[in-house]
Amino acid sequence: MDxxxxxxxxxxxxSGFFLLVSDWRQLLMIVIALFLLYxxxxxxxxxxxxxxxxxxxxxxxxxxSNMYHPELWDGYxxxxxxxxxxxxxxxxxDILYIGVKSGLYPxxxxxxxxxxxxxxxxxxxxxxxxxxxxAQLGIFAAFLMAGLIFQFDPNVAASIGIIGGADxxxxxxxxxxxxxxxxxxxxxAAYSYMALIPLIQPxxxxxxxxxxxxxxxxxxxxxxxxKEKIIFPIVVTVFVCLLLPSVAPLLGCLxxxxxxxxxxxxxxxxxxxxxxxxxxxxxFLSISVGGTALYDRFLTPQTIFIIVLGLIAFEFATMxxxxxxxxxxxxxxxxxNPLIGSAGVSAVPMAARVAQKEGQRANPSNFLLMHAMGxxxxxxxxxxxxxxxxxxxxxx
Amino acid sequence: MSVAxxxxxxxxxxxVVFFALIxxxxxxxxxxxxxxxxxxxxxxxxxxxxxPAAVAMPAAxxxxxxxxxxxxxxxxxxxxxxxxxxxxxxxxxxxxxxxLNELRFISIREITPDxxxxxxQE
Numbered sequence: 058m059d060x061x062x063x064x065x066x067x068x069x070x071x072s073g074f075f076l077l078v079s080d081w082r083q084l085l086m087i088v089i090a091l092f093l094l095y096x097x098x099x100x101x102x103x104x105x106x107x108x109x110x111x112x113x114x115x116x117x118x119x120x121x122s123n124m125y126h127p128e129l130w131d132g133y134x135x136x137x138x139x140x141x142x143x144x145x146x147x148x149x150x151d152i153l154y155i156g157v158k159s160g161l162y163p164x165x166x167x168x169x170x171x172x173x174x175x176x177x178x179x180x181x182x183x184x185x186x187x188x189x190x191x192a193q194l195g196i197f198a199a200f201l202m203a204g205l206i207f208q209f210d211p212n213v214a215a216s217i218g219i220i221g222g223a224d225x226x227x228x229x230x231x232x233x234x235x236x237x238x239x240x241x242x243x244x245x246a247a248y249s250y251m252a253l254i255p256l257i258q259p260x261x262x263x264x265x266x267x268x269x270x271x272x273x274x275x276x277x278x279x280x281x282x283x284k285e286k287i288i289f290p291i292v293v294t295v296f297v298c299l300l301l302p303s304v305a306p307l308l309g310c311l312x313x314x315x316x317x318x319x320x321x322x323x324x325x326x327x328x329x330x331x332x333x334x335x336x337x338x339x340x341f342l343s344i345s346v347g348g349t350a351l352y353d354r355f356l357t358p359q360t361i362f363i364i365v366l367g368l369i370a371f372e373f374a375t376m377x378x379x380x381x382x383x384x385x386x387x388x389x390x391x392x393x394n395p396l397i398g399s400a401g402v403s404a405v406p407m408a409a410r411v412a413q414k415e416g417q418r419a420n421p422s423n424f425l426l427m428h429a430m431g432x433x434x435x436x437x438x439x440x441x442x443x444x445x446x447x448x449x450x451x452x453x
Numbered sequence: 454m455s456v457a458x459x460x461x462x463x464x465x466x467x468x469v470v471f472f473a474l475i476x477x478x479x480x481x482x483x484x485x486x487x488x489x490x491x492x493x494x495x496x497x498x499x500x501x502x503x504x505p506a507a508v509a510m511p512a513a514x515x516x517x518x519x520x521x522x523x524x525x526x527x528x529x530x531x532x533x534x535x536x537x538x539x540x541x542x543x544x545x546x547x548x549x550x551x552x553l554n555e556l557r558f559i560s561i562r563e564i565t566p567d568x569x570x571x572x573x574q575e
Contacts, residue, residue, distance in 0.1 A: 183481040186474040193470045197463040204459050211454045211462075277534065285484055292480050300473055413544070422564055426540060435474065442473045446466045 076120030082352040083118050089355075090115035090347075093245070102252035106225065106343045110245060113347025114355075117150060124148035125348040130158070130237065150348035153341050157233050157240070162342040163226035164310040169335030170226070170437070171290070171314025172327045174405065178431040180285050181278035184385065185397070185428075189435025191381035192401030193443045195221025195374025199366050200447075207362045212236055215447040217363055220247045221370025222440030223254070223404040229346060230307055231444045235451055241350035242360040246367035251404045257368070258375050258399050258411050265379045266395050270386060271419035273394040275428045286319040297442065303452065304445025311441065374402040378432065400429035403436035529560035 069075050077083055090111045097107035117125045129147055132138030143151055156162045179185055200218030203209045209217060216232040216239060228247040232240050250257060262271075290312035298305040317327035382398025396416050400408040409429035416425040454462075530538050538561045546553040 180481055180484075183478040186478050186481075187471075190467075190471045190474040193467060197466050200466075201459055201463050204454065205456060211459075214459075277537075288484060289481070292484075293477060296476055296480060297473055300476065301469070424537060424540060424544075426544070438477070439470050439474055442470050443466060446469045450462060450466075 071121070073120045073122075079120075080352070082356050083120055086118040086350065086352040086355065087115060090118065090350075096249075096252075103248045105339055106248050107252070109340060109343025110241075110248070110347035110350075113150065113344040114241070114350040115347075116344075117348045117350065118352055122148075125150040125154065125351065127238075127349070127351060127354060130154070133158075134237070150345055153345040154348065156338075156341055157229065157345050158237065160230050160233065160306055162338050162345075163230035163233075164306045165334060165338045166226040166342065167307050167441075168310040168314035169331045169338070170405070171311040171316075172318045172331040174311075174315055174318075174434055174437070175430070176289055176315060176434055177281040177286060178278055178427050179434050180281045180289055182428065182431045184393075185401075185431030186435040186438075187385070188378050188381055188398045188401040188432035189437075189439040190401075191398065192374045192378035192403075192432070192436050193222065193439045194377025195223075195370040195372070195402065196440070196443045196447075197221075198373035199370035202369060203362075203366050207366065209359075209362075210236075212451040213239055215451045216243055217366050218370060219243075219440070219444055219447065220250070220363075220367040221374045221402075222436075222443060223247070223251055223371060223374060223402040223408070224437060224440045225251065226342075227307060227403075227440050227444045229342065231448060234448060237349075238354060239359070239363065240346060241355055242363045243367075244346045245350070246364050250367055250371045251407065254371075254402075254404050254407045255411050255414075257371050258402075258408065259415055261372055261375045262379060262396060262399050262411075262415050265376065266383065268419055270383065270395050271416060272423065273386065273391055274420065274423050275392065275394055275397075275425065278427055283319070283321070287316065290315040290319070293438070297438070301442060301445040301449060303448045304441050307441045307444065308438070311437065371402065375399045378402060378436075394423075394425055394428070397425055397429040397432055401432040401436040401439070403433065403440050405433050405437060406430065408436070409433040528558050531560065531562035533561045533563050 077087075093107055093111035093114065096102040097104040097111060116122055126147055129138055129143050129151060133140070133143060140155065143155070196218045198218075199221045200214050203214035203217040204211055207214075212235040216228075216236040219228045219231045220243060222228065225244065225247050229240065229244050232243045236243075294305075294309055294312040297308055314327070314330045317323045317330055378398035378401035379395055380398070382393060382395030385393045385398075386395045394416060396412045397409075399415075400412045402408050409426055409432075412429035413424065413426040416423040528538065533541075541561055542553060542556070542558055545558075546556055549556070
């Protein structure tokens with residue numbers, strides 16, 4: 058009888074339930090994971106990524122699951138552990154995390170994004186590239202605040218700043234290289250704010266523009282030839298990667314995906330890049346990013362600072378695009394609706410749709426969607442360039 | 454890092470982004486100037502094309518082809534570009550949260566500001 062009770066007692070002590078009540082932080086992380094699942098599944102906030110991230114978070118915080126070992130990765134960064142040892146001693150999420158650490162998943166996601174992107178509106182109106190550049194103001198404003206006010210290390214401040222690029226894969230790519238210990242909060246902040254763009258941007262848009270400016274109707278864009286669309290990704294890759302070689306993995310994959318789409322000869326590859334490959338990589342990326350959110354590393358004051366700075370970065374990015382939009386409106390004599398500047402924050406196509414909605418609110422016969430797509434895809438290139446710059450400066 | 458270093462890095466960063474994207478603007482402008490289009494270029498000194506022979510071609514018989522099953526029929530466009538019309542239909546479908554093939558558009562007309570209907574006149 059005593060023996061049976063001893064076995065039961067040992068079983069209880071080694072069970073997850075016993076370990077769970079031994080540290081309240083694990084329980085809190087499970088509640089946070091469930092809340093994120095609710096946001097993804099019920100509120101439909103970026104469900105394709107948030108569901109995977111939340112589930113990864115749930116898995117690693119179940120006591121005894123041993124799916125992710127941050128100490129192995131700390132050792133790898135310090136040079137004491139090899140990838141072979143991670144394969145031998147790591148859990149499932151450690152192995153999946155190799156794709157994040159190497160920058161493989163964000164680059165492959167960018168290939169899929171490229172295969173889904175039409176650069177036509179950008180080629181038709183090249184001035185919109187300026188709006189995409191101005192909207193990167195958020196990255197550098199948040200970088201400054203993170204470093205100067207919140208006293209983060211410069212490489213962590215750079216990773217926090219990139220949230221303002223409103224581009225999930227770019228944020229994950231840069232953070233995995235500069236500040237992997239903050240990957241989970243930065244990725245969660247980036248994707249959450251991207252989903253909240255329809256709530257974040259309109260107040261700033263209305264504050265910085267007048268009713269008359271929002272009513273401006275823009276001329277129809279010129280048609281773009283197929284040859285232009287094929288040459289564009291090739292020349293962008295050559296020139297930008299020569300300027301900033303560190304951005305080659307991201308931008309190269311983005312443009313390769315776009316070339317698959319535009320060439321018309323590689324439809325099968327384009328289809329794979331934007332569907333099957335994208336979906337597989339999204340699963341791996343989301344679950345492994347969520348897996349880095351272990352309770353002892355996630356539940357810190359820094360996580361709250363990152364969430365606050367992420368919001369500031371988004372607001373400054375919107376302001377940067379809008380202010381340059383206003384300037385261009387003045388210079389062109391009212392031919393450019395400043396609202397399209399707000400779409401320069403990336404977050405394709407959500408930000409362009411918000412510009413369209415706000416424009417139509419002011420003038421029901423206003424269709425800004427195609428005009429806003431130019432700055433929107435320019436923002437993707439701009440945030441990749443900014444990430445390449447930050448990696449070149451702080452990547453050691 | 455000192456405050457000055459932070460400021461210099463930020464300023465340099467935004468300048469690099471602008472420089473890279475201005476470089477792309479220049480590339481696009483050059484591409485446009487080179488007149489890269491899908492149509493074959495016409496030789497500069499080519500003789501004007503001969504006027505088409507005035508051959509009385511029989512007009513194609515107006516065929517009363519039945520509409521394909523499931524089609525929404527014809528859409529009439531008034532002062533509206535087909536490209537704009539496609540976009541409007543996509544936006545309406547998105548706003549209504551309904552698949553495009555479940556909606557039927559009869560006509561699309563551009564309304565000028567003086568034709569707009571005030572909310573109290575609706």
